[in-house]
Amino acid sequence: MKNDKFRLIVMAILAVLVLGTAILYFIYRKETNSGALVPFLIPVILVMFMIFFIKRRYKDVKEGMPMEDERSKKVIMQASAASFQFSLYWLLVISWFEPFFARTLFGVEKLDASQTVGGAISGMAIFFFIFWLYYDKKGKLI
16 A cells, blocks of 8 residues: 555656656757647657546545556556557558658658657557546456
């Protein structure tokens, strides 16, 4: 129980540090196009998911429940399996429509490696969160 609270505090501190770093990056960036927002939005999206997760886990720990039980481990396992499969298709979509994303988001002809990786990671995080919500709300898990 005490270990769970400590883990939640560490997660909250890390989320705040990531958000602070993203804000500092946004303030001191040199680019002005709309694509310069992507490196800022990725950590912000991840931190929003973490805040949701931390609040939920804190409520459970406060009620005396363990932070991780068999069901929560199964939910995470199924969500990660499904998000992995969808992430492969997401990477395929990025590669097929790379000129479209480059023109629309960044106003350039081709995406560079950091832009592609950032889009891939943010898509993977969003897929995982969606599947985690789905499996967590689902009654019986297989």
